[in-house]
Amino acid sequence: MNAYRPEEDFLPPPVSLTVTPPAPDAGQAVTLTATLTNTTGIALRGTVLYLAVDATAKQAGLGGLAPGRSVTRTWRTRLADDAEGRIVFTAHALFDVHRDGSDCTRATSSLVLPYRSLPGAFDNAGIASDDALTMANIDGSNSSLSAEALASVGLTPGAAVTYDGVPFTWPDTRPGSKDNVVSSGQTVLLSGSGTRLSFLGTSTWGEGKGDGKVVYADGTEQVFSVAVPDWYGTHSSAAVVVPYRHIATGRDDTPVSLFTFGVDLAAGKELRSVVLPEVSDGLQSGVAALHLFAMTIN
Incomplete structure (x- = not known):
């Protein structure tokens, strides 16, 4: 068996990670499966594998691993009942390569759970105060809405406003905090029924165009478009x-300008979720993005 030679490049061995089921719900059990393969020419000693879901981890001692050998460990864990958004899974292996040295290797996997509300999906700070305007960036080039200018037209934090006969609640956030979601195909849970699902928002860097989808409790889906x-x-307008x-x-x-827009709903059907229009892949200067501040069923 070869010994570690410090003058040679040492490429850490790979660790793979899979998560099943691949699209779990909040509160559901998932299984993490990690496989560490020793592709080096030396033995890995004192190997420890950590499997983690966000900040919760499990440790497994693997001992020594000869060249060419693989070892697999699994961990079954339960997602939190209130889990939402991006969940990150990690497999991190630590091992000794000689008496006085160690190395590590890792792999990550992630999935996006439905958000429980539109504010839970907020990922952009678009509102800044006039005396601290660098605290927000709505368009990727350091522009923002003014909290004072919004207040002058009735849009104070948490304000109840009505436009075109539709009631909305303006985000109850402080300037510089996340106050809108950049519409990128996120899923937001809904409940109840109505005649229309309406949004309050605006676009930056041009017209925000894309398709979304309403999902009803009976499993049927309704595609809609916005511009x-x-x-x-x-x-x-x-x-x-x-x-x-x-x-x-x-x-x-x-x-x-801020705008209202939305989709007419099927009469009498209970709602399950909405897939927000896929307009952009996040926020980028020069690329059209749709910002959603509020949503209501009426």
């Missing part, structure tokens, strides 16, 4: 016009 104008300027905004260099007195 939301860019926020810049005063639009005749706007639900509300905000008198000014922030840009990277300071205040810009060009008004910006």
Whole structure:
């Protein structure tokens, strides 16, 4: 068996990780399966494998592992009842390569669970105060909505507002906090029924166009499309016009617009979830993105 030679490059051996089932629900048990394969020319000694779900981990001692050998360990664990969004799974192996040295290897896997509410899905800070405008970035180029300008048109934190006969609750957040979701195909749980699912939001870097999907409790699905104008300027179709905004260099007195839009629902059907329109893959300067601040069933 070869000995470790420090003058040679040492490529850590691979560890693989699978999670089953691949699309679990919150509160459901999942099984993590990790396989460590010693592809090096030396024995791995004192090997320890950690399997983790976010901050919860299990440790397994593997002992020595000769060149060419593999070892597999599994861990069955239960997701939290209130789990939502991105869940990260990790397999991390530590091992000694000689008497005075050690190394490690790791693999990660992740999945996205449905969000329990639209605020739970918020992933972008789009509102900043006038005296701290760098705390938010709605478009990837350090622009933002002004908290003071929003307040001047009735959009204070947690405010109940009505546009086109539809009631909304403005995000109850502080400036600089996450206050909107960049619509990228996230799933948000719903309950109840109504005639229409409505959104309050706006687009940056052009028109926000994409397809979403309503899922009913009986398993049927309804695809819908949105095309939301860019926020810049005063639009005749706007639900509300905000008198000014922030840009990277300071205040810009060009008004910006927020819009209402949505989808008519099947009569009498109970809702299960909505898949938000897939407009962009997150936030990027120069790429059209749709920002959702509020959602309601009416």
